[in-house]
Structures are given as C-alpha cells and as structure tokens.
Amino acid sequence: xxxxxxxxxxxxxxxxxxxxxxxxxxxxxxxxxxxxxxxxxxxxxxxxxxxxxxxxxxxxxxxxxxxxxxxxxxxxxxxxxxxxxxxxxxxxxxxxxxxxxxxxxxxxxxxxxxxxxxxxxxxxxxxxxxxxxxxxxxxxxxxxxxxxxxxxxxxxxxxxxxxxxxxxxxxxxxxxxxxxxxxxxxxxxxxxxxxxxxxxxxxxxxxxxxxxxxxxxxxxxxxxxxxxxxxxxxxxxxxxxxxxxxxxxxxxxxxxxxxxxxxxxxxxxxxxxxxxxxxxxxxxxxxxxxxxxxxxxxxxxxxxxxxxxxxxxxxxxxxxxxxxxxxxxxxxxxxxxxxxxxxxxxxxxx
Amino acid sequence: xxxxxxxxxxxxxxxxxxxxxxxxxxxxxxxxxxxxxxxxxxxxxxxxxxxxxxxxxxxxxxxxxxxxxxxxxxxxxxxxxxxxxxxxxxxxxxxxxxxxxxxxxxxxxxxxxxxxxxxxxxxxxxxxxxxxxxxxxxxxxxxxxxxxxxxxxxxxxxxxxxxxxxxxxxxxxxxxxxxxxxxxxxxxxxxxxxxxxxxxxxxxxxxxxxxxxxxxxxxxxxxxxxxxxxxxxxxxxxxxxxxxxxxxxxxxxxxxxxxxxxxxxxxxxxx
Numbered sequence: 001x002x003x004x005x006x007x008x009x010x011x012x013x014x015x016x017x018x019x020x021x022x023x024x025x026x027x028x029x030x031x032x033x034x035x036x037x038x039x040x041x042x043x044x045x046x047x048x049x050x051x052x053x054x055x056x057x058x059x060x061x062x063x064x065x066x067x068x069x070x071x072x073x074x075x076x077x078x079x080x081x082x083x084x085x086x087x088x089x090x091x092x093x094x095x096x097x098x099x100x101x102x103x104x105x106x107x108x109x110x111x112x113x114x115x116x117x118x119x120x121x122x123x124x125x126x127x128x129x130x131x132x133x134x135x136x137x138x139x140x141x142x143x144x145x146x147x148x149x150x151x152x153x154x155x156x157x158x159x160x161x162x163x164x165x166x167x168x169x170x171x172x173x174x175x176x177x178x179x180x181x182x183x184x185x186x187x188x189x190x191x192x193x194x195x196x197x198x199x200x201x202x203x204x205x206x207x208x209x210x211x212x213x214x215x216x217x218x219x220x221x222x223x224x225x226x227x228x229x230x231x232x233x234x235x236x237x238x239x240x241x242x243x244x245x246x247x248x249x250x251x252x253x254x255x256x257x258x259x260x261x262x263x264x265x266x267x268x269x270x271x272x273x274x275x276x277x278x279x280x281x282x283x284x285x286x287x288x289x290x291x292x293x294x295x296x297x298x299x300x301x302x303x304x305x306x307x308x309x310x311x312x313x314x315x316x317x318x319x320x321x322x323x324x325x326x327x328x329x330x331x332x333x334x335x336x337x338x339x340x341x342x343x344x345x346x347x348x349x350x
Numbered sequence: 351x352x353x354x355x356x357x358x359x360x361x362x363x364x365x366x367x368x369x370x371x372x373x374x375x376x377x378x379x380x381x382x383x384x385x386x387x388x389x390x391x392x393x394x395x396x397x398x399x400x401x402x403x404x405x406x407x408x409x410x411x412x413x414x415x416x417x418x419x420x421x422x423x424x425x426x427x428x429x430x431x432x433x434x435x436x437x438x439x440x441x442x443x444x445x446x447x448x449x450x451x452x453x454x455x456x457x458x459x460x461x462x463x464x465x466x467x468x469x470x471x472x473x474x475x476x477x478x479x480x481x482x483x484x485x486x487x488x489x490x491x492x493x494x495x496x497x498x499x500x501x502x503x504x505x506x507x508x509x510x511x512x513x514x515x516x517x518x519x520x521x522x523x524x525x526x527x528x529x530x531x532x533x534x535x536x537x538x539x540x541x542x543x544x545x546x547x548x549x550x551x552x553x554x555x556x557x558x559x560x561x562x563x564x565x566x567x568x569x570x571x572x573x574x575x576x577x578x579x580x581x582x583x584x585x586x587x588x589x590x591x592x593x594x595x596x597x598x599x600x601x602x603x604x605x606x607x608x609x610x611x612x613x614x615x616x617x618x619x620x621x
Contacts, residue, residue: 214476216466219455223463227452233412233444234464234519235435293454 030287030295033338034302037285037331041306045313052316059192065308066201068282069301070256071275073204074249076283076300077212081245082225082292083139085128087146088249089275094150095121095257096267097158100167110175118254124150125250129243151273158269171265183255184263197259201301204252208297221245226293281328282307285335306331363426364389365527365558366411366442371420373406380406383420384584386577388527388558393549395561395569397602398579404562407579408531411560412444413437425526438464443520444529447536451512453505457497458486460504461519485522493518493548510541517548521555528552529560534568546572566602570595578602 045052071088078085098120103113124146132142155165162168170176185196212218220241223231232238261267284290285306286299310327314320366388373381381403388394398404409415410422413431422429424440431437434444451460462482469478486500495514504512513533520528530549534542550572553559563569569576576593578586578601586601 210476214479216468216477219459219463219466219477222455222459223452226454230446230452231463233414233434233446235433235438236464237435289454293452 031299031302032287033335034286034299034306037335038302038306038309041309041313045309045317049313049316052313055192057312057316059194061308061312062198063195064311065305066195066197067256067259068278068307069201069304070197070204070252071279072282072286072300072304073208073297074245074252075279076286076288076295076297077208077221078245078249079280079283079288079290080212080225080292080295081221081242082228083132083242083245084143084280085246085249086140086143086276087124087128087150088253088279090147090150090154090272091121091124091250091253092256092260092275093154093267093269093272094124095254096261097154097167097269099258100170100261100267101158101161103173104168104170105161110170110173110179114179114258117257121250121254121257122247125246125248125253126243129246132246133239133242147276154269165269167267167269169265176262179258180262183258183261200255205297205301212297217241217244222293278307281332285331287335290336364423365425366560367423369421369423371410371417371422373410373415373418379582381582384577384579387575388560390526390558391553391556392574393553393559393561393572394575394577395563395573396577396579397563397566397569397598399564401581402579403582404579405531408444408529408562411437411442411529413442441524441526442529443523443525443527445513445516445520445531445533447532451504451516454503456501457504457507457515458483458500461486461489461515465523489518489522490515493521493551508541510537510544513545514548517552521552521557525557527558527560529562531562532564533561534563534565542568564602566595566599570598
C-alpha cells in the first residue's frame with residue numbers, strides 16, 4: 001500500500017481550496033456581523049444625537065455595555081457549548097441578595113457575605129448543569145424551572161427576612177468600602193469617568209477568549225456544542241464540560257450581583273427578570289449560533305456594546321425609549337439571518 | 351492490491367474477542383450469542399441488514415453499552431467497558447458514519463479532539479497549536495491526504511475525506527483496533543474506493559480492523575473474516591478462502607428470502 005496513490009484521488013480538493021479568498025475567510029469570522037452592526041449603530045447615533053460623541057457619554061455607554069457584557073461572556077460560552085441558561089438574569093439578583101442578607105443578619109464583615117454568596121451562586125450553576133446532564137432534558141426547560149424557582153425564592157426569602165421586597169442597607173458595615181472598591185468603584189482616565197465593571201468585562205472577555213481558543217477545555221466547549229455524540233465518542237467529558245460552563249455563568253452572575261449590591265447598598269428582590277434574554281441576544285448578535293458549536297467571546301462583547309450604544313443613544317437623541325425594543329428586535333433578526341447564512345456556507349459541501 | 355492480502359490463520363491471542371455475547375434492551379433482544387475475533391493486521395467484516403444488530407455490536411466494542419451476557423476479551427483480558435474513554439485507553443478507536451467529527455470545527459481541532467497536546471504549566475497551560483497543526487498536516491499526508499488548509503471547518507470536506515481524517519486520527523493515537531461503522535454507506539463509488547484504501551492502509555500498519563457494512567462487495571474486497579448477523583443472531587461465519595463473493599452476496603441479501611421476493615414481484619404476464 002503506497003501512501004501516494006490516494007493523493008491523486010484527492011488532488012481536485014486542493015484546487016478547490018486554493019480559491020478560498022481572504023475576504024471569504026474574513027466573512028467566516030463569527031464576530032464580523034456584529035462588528036459591522038456596531039459600526040453602523042455608532043455612526044447612526046453620532047449623526048442623530050449630538051451628545052453621543054462626548055467623552056462623558058462614552059463612559060456611560062461603556063458602563064451600560066459592561067453590565068450586560070459581564071454576563072454575555074459566560075452565556076456566549078454556554079451557547080457555544082449548545083445550551084441556554086434562562087436563570088442567569090435572576091441568579092444575579094440571588095447572588096446580591098444572599099451576600100447582603102447574610103452579612104446583615106449575621107452582622108458579619110461584608111466579605112463573609114460575598115464569600116457565602118459565591119458558594120451559593122456556584123451551587124445553583126452546578127445544580128443546573130448536573131440536572132441537565134443527568135436528565136438529558138432540554139436546557140430551556142431545566143433553566144426555565146430554576147428561573148421561576150429563583151424568582152420565587154428571591155421575593156419570598158427577602159420578605160421573610162427583611163419584611164419588605166428590598167434588603168436593608170449594608171453601607172455602614174465592616175468591609176463595605178473595600179468591597180465597593182473592587183466591585184463598584186469609579187476611575188477617571190483622561191477626564192472620562194469609567195466604572196470598574198468595564199475592567200471586569202475586558203478581563204473576562206480576554207480570559208474567555210484564551211479559554212476558548214487556547215485550552216483543552218475550550219476545544220471541548222466547541223465540540224460539545226457542535227456534536228456532543230462525536231465528542232463523547234472520542235473521549236471528551238461532555239457532562240463535566242457542560243457543568244463547568246454553568247459554573248462559569250454562576251461565577252459571572254456573582255460578579256454582577258456583587259456590583260449590583262455595592263453600587264446601590266440595597267437590592268430589590270424582584271430585579272433581574274428579563275435580563276437573561278438580553279444576555280442571550282447579546283451573544284447571538286455577537287455571532288454565537290443558537291444551536292451551538294460556533295461563536296466567540298469577543299462577539300458577545302460587541303453585542304453588549306451594541307446594546308449599550310442603542311440604549312444610551314436613544315436617550316441622547318431624546319427619543320422615546322420604547323424605540324429601544326424595536327432596534328433590538330431588528331438587530332437580533334439581522335444577526336440571526338447572517339449566522340444562518342454563514343452556517344449554510346460552512347456546511348455547504350457536506 | 352488490497353485484495354492480495356493473505357488470509358493465513360493467525361496465531362496468538364486475538365486483539366478483540368467476543369464469545370457468545372448478548373445484549374437486551376428491556377424485553378428487546380438486540381443481540382444474542384454473537385462471537386467475533388479480530389486479529390492484528392486483519393480485517394473482520396460484520397455484515398447485516400438494517401436492524402440485524404450491527405450498531406449494537408459496535409456500541410459494545412466501542413464502550414457505549416455494556417454487554418449483558420457472554421465474554422468480551424481485549425488481548426485475552428475479560429473486560430466490560432463503561433465508557434468510550436475506557437475503550438480508547440485499551441486501544442479501541444471507533445469511527446462512526448455520521449458522528450465521526452464535529453463539522454463546524456477546524457480539521458486540526460477535530461484531529462486532536464479529546465487528546466489535545468498542551469505546553470506550559472499552571473495557568474499558562476495551553477494547546478500546542480503549532481504542533482497540532484503541523485502534526486495534523488503530516489499525519490494526513492502520510493495517509494495520502496494532502497490538505498493545504500487544516501484550518502477549514504471539517505464540514506467542508508467530503509464524506510469520504512472526513513472518514514479518512516477520522517481513520518488517520520485513530521492510527522496516529524496508536525489504536526490497536528479500528529472499528530468502522532458503515533464507512534462507505536453514504537459514499538459514491540470513487541469515494542468508497544478511497545476510504546477502503548485507507549482501511550487497508552491501517553491494516554497494513556498492523557491494526558486489527560472491524561468493518562461494519564451492508565455492502566458485501568466492499569467487505570469482500572478487503573475482509574479476511576466475515577460475520578453475518580440476522581435479527582440479532584449470528585447467521586454465518588466465513589473466512590476469505592471459505593466463501594465466494596457470490597455466496598456472501600446471496601447470504602447477505604437474504605438468500606431464499608430473495609428468491610421468494612422475486613416470485614412475488616414477477617409480472618403476471620411473465621408467468
């Protein structure tokens with residue numbers, strides 16, 4: 001059996017490959033659609049809203065983007081891994097509530113509450129993941145269940161403990177200033193006020209990109225989303241990968257929750273409902289395939305940035321904020337159409 | 351050249367040996383009393399119609415299901431595989447018809463999936479991307495596949511090429527036994543030929559091969575041993591020199607059942 005013989009049969013494939021232009025390669029990047037969209041949105045609001053281009057506006061837009069972006073990153077990774085988490089929005093509130101109420105009731109240093117909150121939040125994430133991998137039910141159903149349960153628990157427990165729907169202020173408690181510094185401080189760079197969440201956001205995007213593209217776990221994320229059976233057959237720990245992804249969502253929900261707590265001192269227990277969809281939309285606009293196996297962390301950041309620009313741009317343009325939803329819907333449709341087209345192209349010769 | 355291989359009786363322990371193996375799903379008999387031997391440098395073909403138990407057999411060998419009765423030996427050791435990982439660690443690599451690869455991932459990521467090499471330590475432990483790319487290109491070239499771009503999604507390759515990449519992957523990772531599930535089922539004549547050449551190439555490198563197929567022509571081209579399954583039971587066992595292609599085809603096609611079918615289908619005018 002000579003090794004050269006089969007090459008003749010496959011020669012035509014090489015010729016076909018050589019015709020792949022660099023433009024087409026660029027088009028195949030998951031973030032491309034979102035970058036084009038972001039530029040369009042930026043130009044649009046630069047023209048219609050005079051105050052949009054001011055440096056102070058940039059800080060505001062970035063802050064709005066970062067609060068969404070911190071959660072869009074793990075939600076994007078989870079979506080690449082082929083799953084959803086509808087409980088992500090209220091989990092942020094749960095995390096803030098646990099932290100606040102534990103510190104207040106135990107009159108402990110707020111850092112103790114922050115630690116307990118991390119454990120509880122991670123436990124919820126792992127619960128989602130374990131339930132999903134054990135029962136093999138769709139993640140839509142599982143996390144819809146935990147979403148409703150958490151919504152109820154948030155309100156119920158807060159009323160039970162505090163007597164009202166919001167927590168007591170913990171601003172005068174020990175450790176509050178240092179915790180606020182980490183989760184909710186403000187830095188001034190070149191005359192622009194930037195919230196610390198922007199740093200968290202950039203850090204998380206960088207970390208997630210590293211994990212996705214340069215680690216074994218990243219390779220497994222793409223594999224469990226793109227073909228779980230194929231992945232399992234070559235020895236990828238599919239269940240552990242998915243549980244890890246849910247733990248990632250929980251970890252970022254913890255960061256968001258602590259930001260929420262330490263920027264306002266008190267937490268409204270009914271908050272967070274509906275945000276899970278915003279995170280998912282940011283990830284989809286950023287090029288994540290809703291069916292899994294394709295996408296990027298940077299894309300989710302661009303998606304979150306589009307959210308920030310649209311939300312604040314409408315305010316700067318002095319329009320009725322109701323238009324925001326329309327923009328969002330249009331953006332989502334366009335992004336999904338583009339994604340579908342890319343996938344078809346990628347699998348065209350299958 | 352592929353048909354020229356010898357069918358001399360092999361000595362020593364079989365790489366994989368199934369003895370009277372059965373598998374039940376609830377009250378469904380999926381497989382009963384099936385025996386099979388796979389030797390190094392030989393191709394054992396498992397033939398059967400849809401529902402004959404071919405997939406069940408492959409799932410037992412691949413570690414996806416445990417067998418319920420009988421013995422399953424790998425190099426003489428009794429085993430009961432709990433996971434595909436365990437089968438891989440024992441040197442059994444399985445290439446599935448549909449789920450051999452993850453279509454949206456680049457060729458090189460697919461090639462190393464589940465066994466990625468890393469460099470660095472601690473938080474800087476990372477994929478050795480350069481080595482992964484270079485090794486993929488070199489290994490595919492060694493099997494005769496010349497890909498210019500290992501970065502393209504593997505879904506852009508043809509069905510035959512994808513099977514070949516999966517086979518090259520198994521050979522690279524030192525598999526002793528290669529299990530192929532209908533590698534030629536969805537392929538045209540030319541592509542099937544290419545895949546069969548790689549199957550023979552893997553055999554020539556000393557691997558034991560289990561080829562699952564419902565095409566007796568493909569099986570007879572490369573096979574040394576033939577196991578025919580019918581409705582979960584073993585219908586016949588042959589070695590290359592004890593059976594002709596015509597006989598194999600006749601048995602495979604259902605033998606007397608086909609005769610009956612021919613009578614049924616005959617036009618009334620012809621009688």
